[in-house]
Amino acid sequence: MAPEFVESRRRAALEVYESQDVPTWRRSGFWTTSLRGLDIDTLEPKRYEPGLPELDLGDDEHSALIVQRGANVVHSDLNDDQIVVMPLEQAVEEHPELVAEYFGKRLPIEDDKFAAGTAAFWSGGVFIHVPKNVRVEKPIQVVWLIDEPGTVQWAHTLVVVGEHAEVRIREFFLGGDFEGQALHSGAFELYAESGAQVDLAHYQDWGRGDVYDLSTRRVDVGRDARVKWVPIHLGGHLTKQTLDIITAQPGSDMRHTGMYFTERDELLDLFTTDKHEAGHTTGDTVWKGALTGESRASYEGLIHILPGAPEVDTYLQTHQMLLSPKAKGDAIPSLIVEVDNVKASHGGTVGELDPEQIFYMMTRGISRAEAVRVLVEGYFEEVIMRLDDPGLEELVRRRISEKLAGAEDQVREFIGERAEGR
Amino acid sequence: MTLEVQNLHVRTEDREILHGVDLVIRKGETHALMGPNGSGKSTLANTLMGNPTYEVTEGKIILNGEDLTEAGPDERARAGLFMAFQYPATIPGVSVANFLRMAVNAGRDEPIKVKEFGAMLKGHMELLKIDRAFTSRYLNEGFSGGEKKRAEILQLAMLQPDFAVLDETDSGLDIDALRIVSEGVNAMRGDERGFLIITHYTRILSYVRPEFVHILLDGRIVREGGAELADELEEKGYEFVREEVAASGA
Numbered sequence: 001m002a003p004e005f006v007e008s009r010r011r012a013a014l015e016v017y018e019s020q021d022v023p024t025w026r027r028s029g030f031w032t033t034s035l036r037g038l039d040i041d042t043l044e045p046k047r048y049e050p051g052l053p054e055l056d057l058g059d060d061e062h063s064a065l066i067v068q069r070g071a072n073v074v075h076s077d078l079n080d081d082q083i084v085v086m087p088l089e090q091a092v093e094e095h096p097e098l099v100a101e102y103f104g105k106r107l108p109i110e111d112d113k114f115a116a117g118t119a120a121f122w123s124g125g126v127f128i129h130v131p132k133n134v135r136v137e138k139p140i141q142v143v144w145l146i147d148e149p150g151t152v153q154w155a156h157t158l159v160v161v162g163e164h165a166e167v168r169i170r171e172f173f174l175g176g177d178f179e180g181q182a183l184h185s186g187a188f189e190l191y192a193e194s195g196a197q198v199d200l201a202h203y204q205d206w207g208r209g210d211v212y213d214l215s216t217r218r219v220d221v222g223r224d225a226r227v228k229w230v231p232i233h234l235g236g237h238l239t240k241q242t243l244d245i246i247t248a249q250p251g252s253d254m255r256h257t258g259m260y261f262t263e264r265d266e267l268l269d270l271f272t273t274d275k276h277e278a279g280h281t282t283g284d285t286v287w288k289g290a291l292t293g294e295s296r297a298s299y300e301g302l303i304h305i306l307p308g309a310p311e312v313d314t315y316l317q318t319h320q321m322l323l324s325p326k327a328k329g330d331a332i333p334s335l336i337v338e339v340d341n342v343k344a345s346h347g348g349t350v351g352e353l354d355p356e357q358i359f360y361m362m363t364r365g366i367s368r369a370e371a372v373r374v375l376v377e378g379y380f381e382e383v384i385m386r387l388d389d390p391g392l393e394e395l396v397r398r399r400i401s402e403k404l405a406g407a408e409d410q411v412r413e414f415i416g417e418r419a420e421g422r
Numbered sequence: 423m424t425l426e427v428q429n430l431h432v433r434t435e436d437r438e439i440l441h442g443v444d445l446v447i448r449k450g451e452t453h454a455l456m457g458p459n460g461s462g463k464s465t466l467a468n469t470l471m472g473n474p475t476y477e478v479t480e481g482k483i484i485l486n487g488e489d490l491t492e493a494g495p496d497e498r499a500r501a502g503l504f505m506a507f508q509y510p511a512t513i514p515g516v517s518v519a520n521f522l523r524m525a526v527n528a529g530r531d532e533p534i535k536v537k538e539f540g541a542m543l544k545g546h547m548e549l550l551k552i553d554r555a556f557t558s559r560y561l562n563e564g565f566s567g568g569e570k571k572r573a574e575i576l577q578l579a580m581l582q583p584d585f586a587v588l589d590e591t592d593s594g595l596d597i598d599a600l601r602i603v604s605e606g607v608n609a610m611r612g613d614e615r616g617f618l619i620i621t622h623y624t625r626i627l628s629y630v631r632p633e634f635v636h637i638l639l640d641g642r643i644v645r646e647g648g649a650e651l652a653d654e655l656e657e658k659g660y661e662f663v664r665e666e667v668a669a670s671g672a
Contacts, residue, residue, distance in 0.1 A: 355474070360511035363471045364521075364577065365499035365528030374524070378515025378560075 013119035045071035088125025149180025186215035283314035502584030604629030
């Protein structure tokens with residue numbers, strides 16, 4: 001038996017899970033995210049023997065690597081004795097007081113059915129603790145792997161970064177090109193204590209299998225702490241995520257820079273909040289997306305400044321680029337400000353590749369396909385550069401380039417139609 | 423070796439803009455194409471490069487004996503044609519240096535050696551008085567008018583085309599910038615290259631003296647002559663040419 005604080009949360013969450021119907025998310029306009037296609041009763045939490053699967057994580061070096069395949073952790077290694085990186089199941093036994101202080105603090109079980117399901121059923125899990133004043137050079141890598149259909153992965157990652165500690169964390173969500181369904185229902189929470197410096201990246205590439213990803217990720221930025229968060233979405237059959245970053249104490253600062261590239265019949269539904277609970281906090285959010293195939297992508301980004309949080313300075317911008325006649329998307333920035341004396345602004349664009357840019361490049365001898373590739377990569381470069389991690393940057397650039405090569409015909413058709421239609 | 427335009431008729435969606443233009447430029451020659459706003463100068467430049475906005479309904483574009491009328495812009499570039507844009511596009515996320523390398527390599531079988539590229543770039547930048555830091559900026563992003571034109575001439579110098587069309591390269595340049603750009607163009611002139619300088623005004627032609635001048639009016643070339651024709655135009659203006667054409671009943 002796990003400690004009571006874990007078990008009681010599981011029990012309460014199970015009640016919520018069982019009392020709620022499978023949700024359908026609707027927003028104004030044409031947007032609906034439905035789980036009609038998901039046959040959840042056929043999925044099971046598959047367990048695997050320990051062993052390190054073959055992975056491409058961009059960087060070869062790490063201070064710690066922990067891999068969960070299906071329902072259990074199959075690999076964990078640690079090259080830095082100052083930090084704790086272990087399965088959350090193990091951490092609740094070995095560090096119960098520390099875990100209890102933070103566990104679920106920003107993840108209420110009532111959020112929705114799948115948040116409750118994750119709280120009730122999580123297994124394996126990841127716990128990271130970087131103690132006060134510790135500076136970790138090499139990144140900590142966390143991998144969630146689903147490489148077989150019929151799998152459900154209830155995931156929970158808890159990260160505590162102590163006062164004035166410094167760390168880079170990369171969490172990967174990787175799948176295979178299998179046929180059939182799988183579900184990743186994930187919870188992520190990170191607490192950056194006073195003066196901590198966190199460089200966080202999420203890299204999602206679920207592959208061609210029908211992986212559903214229903215996740216909530218929350219980052220809590222303490223006094224004078226700084227978090228840079230770069231989520232990269234490169235694939236998933238259906239992704240419905242809530243990504244929140246909360247500047248919770250005066251002086252906290254965040255930079256949230258994300259991107260997505262959707263293809264085939266993928267559906268991506270992202271809701272992010274830049275939430276300011278304390279005054280004298282700063283934020284900067286930029287999200288960029290590109291859509292091919294018949295994919296649909298919706299990004300909604302909210303700046304929320306609470307009462308009692310004056311002198312906030314924050315900014316949100318979102319851009320979306322359509323690369324196929326059949327893709328559909330929207331990008332909605334919004335703002336709730338409940339206090340005077342703040343600086344908050346937002347902007348959004350939905351557009352296409354500019355035929356003038358393509359013509360210009362072609363007059364220099366560059367082929368149309370190459371021009372499109374360069375323009376799309378250039379468009380994402382602002383986000384990719386923020387990774388500030390050459391190995392991971394290369395991985396992202398390579399994947400974008402592969403996806404564009406796969407979409408070349410439809411992009412050409414689309415650009416051609418637009419050029420003639422003018 | 424020639425760039426030949428034969429009886430070129432060009433239209434956009436709404437109307438025909440060029441009504442049969444003939445032009446022959448041999449290597450080693452510099453031609454000026456002059457005309458007032460709306461005469462079809464930029465249409466001709468864009469059509470030469472294969473801008474899909476313009477449709478050729480009649481006539482041909484022939485470069486060194488090869489019919490390029492139906493060719494894509496990239497094929498034309500690789501065949502030796504270049505255009506310096508009046509309003510070059512911004513290419514975010516791509517530095518000047520990377521763009522130049524891509525363009526240079528597009529015209530070669532083997533990629534250029536890093537050292538060779540660096541030396542070539544350095545030489546041309548000095549000539550055009552371009553600061554080193556310039557090459558790491560994204561192409562045309564936040565560039566001033568003068569910087570954009572210099573970046574166009576830098577591309578011309580790096581790509582060494584057989585024929586170059588300069589579309590209103592002089593517009594928006596102050597006197598110093600015009601002189602630098604003109605010196606850059608003059609350094610490129612020689613037996614192995616032909617130029618078509620498209621301009622509304624005569625001032626660039628006092629720095630880059632053409633051997634031939636053509637006047638385009640309402641989509642037709644109405645007068646042709648030597649450099650003295652530009653001087654005459656400077657003195658009398660386009661209205662004079664228009665009246666003259668009307669009087670001749672053309």
